[in-house]
Amino acid sequence: MAIRRGRGVAAINYPTGMNLGGDPSQALVHSTPTGNFMVTLSSVDLGQGLKQVMAQICAETIGVKTEQVIIDTADTDTGPHCMGTFASRGTHRIGNAVIQAAKEARQVMLEVAAEALEVDAGDLDTDGEGNIHVKGAPQKAISIFDTALMAHFKLGRSISGRGMFLVPRSYPEVETGAMKPSTCYAHACTVAEVEVDDETGEVTVVSVKNVFEIGRALNPKMVEQQLVGGSWMGMSHALYETTEPYYPSRDHAGVDFNEYLMPGPGDLPQTEIVVLERPAADGPYGAKGPGEMCANPQIPALANAVFDAVGVRIDTMPITPERVLRALKQQRAG
Numbered sequence: 001m002a003i004r005r006g007r008g009v010a011a012i013n014y015p016t017g018m019n020l021g022g023d024p025s026q027a028l029v030h031s032t033p034t035g036n037f038m039v040t041l042s043s044v045d046l047g048q049g050l051k052q053v054m055a056q057i058c059a060e061t062i063g064v065k066t067e068q069v070i071i072d073t074a075d076t077d078t079g080p081h082c083m084g085t086f087a088s089r090g091t092h093r094i095g096n097a098v099i100q101a102a103k104e105a106r107q108v109m110l111e112v113a114a115e116a117l118e119v120d121a122g123d124l125d126t127d128g129e130g131n132i133h134v135k136g137a138p139q140k141a142i143s144i145f146d147t148a149l150m151a152h153f154k155l156g157r158s159i160s161g162r163g164m165f166l167v168p169r170s171y172p173e174v175e176t177g178a179m180k181p182s183t184c185y186a187h188a189c190t191v192a193e194v195e196v197d198d199e200t201g202e203v204t205v206v207s208v209k210n211v212f213e214i215g216r217a218l219n220p221k222m223v224e225q226q227l228v229g230g231s232w233m234g235m236s237h238a239l240y241e242t243t244e245p246y247y248p249s250r251d252h253a254g255v256d257f258n259e260y261l262m263p264g265p266g267d268l269p270q271t272e273i274v275v276l277e278r279p280a281a282d283g284p285y286g287a288k289g290p291g292e293m294c295a296n297p298q299i300p301a302l303a304n305a306v307f308d309a310v311g312v313r314i315d316t317m318p319i320t321p322e323r324v325l326r327a328l329k330q331q332r333a334g
Contacts, residue, residue, distance in 0.1 A: 001199035006309025010300035014293035015182030017089035026080035027097040030160035035148040042079035061102035063126025088289030095284030096165035104161025184280040187213040190297035196309040201321030205269040215288030230294025
């Protein structure tokens with residue numbers, strides 16, 4: 001009997017969004033009288049940072065500080081339409097809608113500033129610090145604050161914009177069934193190292209190394225946090241979590257999350273994350289959707305590592321000590 005070490009590798013690709021019905025998202029952007037910008041969505045932030053990233057996208061497009069953008073994820077009665085926060089579509093689909101709405105609002109803002117400065121709107125640019133200036137002549141400028149005041153109280157204009165991102169629906173080819181369910185795909189590869197006790201069946205994860213290709217990381221720190229958390233979640237799916245008790249019967253099922261098995265701090269392995277940026281042609285500033293993908297490749301990588309360590313293939317999750325021992329017993333009997 002011994003502790004055996006194994007290494008497993010798995011690579012995946014993951015679609016951004018679903019194109020079974022067009023997959024649309026809409027956004028509205030308008031300025032307040034003081035030059036801040038409100039983005040109205042029906043999209044939900046599940047804790048992944050949607051509000052922060054949408055604020056960054058809007059601010060980058062209009063040319064203001066992120067702090068000047070407020071995200072209102074209202075609801076489906078009062079906000080513009082959105083298919084929902086699923087299929088890793090949030091940053092890509094909603095971000096594109098926000099860009100479109102922000103571009104329209106920016107154009108109105110520049111038109112108001114052009115009237116104040118007595119120039120053509122095409123000759124103006126923003127400095128990212130709250131001012132609009134003539135290209136090549138930064139001294140000839142007006143603040144966005146004063147521009148918004150002028151629009152609201154002098155010109156009676158609304159600095160606002162509407163945006164909608166819609167992927168044309170893809171229908172299957174009659175002869176082959178081929179279709180295009182997504183416009184871009186993210187990619188990942190995981191290498192996992194484990195130790196397996198062939199006497200107890202216990203699996204200890206030594207390290208998990210992940211490489212993710214996600215288009216472009218619009219907020220690198222948030223991306224890193226999501227990918228690390230997803231890696232641990234994938235490990236949890238592979239080795240711990242189940243709603244079906246495996247011994248001895250359903251009568252022994254857990255009744256609450258105190259009895260739902262998940263890895264604790266002492267079970268978490270050395271985790272490494274590498275992000276590759278290959279901007280998507282149709283992504284908002286090149287971004288794809290890393291969301292659900294971040295917890296996927298660890299599962300087959302860990303299963304492969306167990307196989308490499310003790311030579312048994314476990315194809316039912318989670319890979320519990322009992323399942324490892326049963327497989328080893330069957331292997332020896334065979």
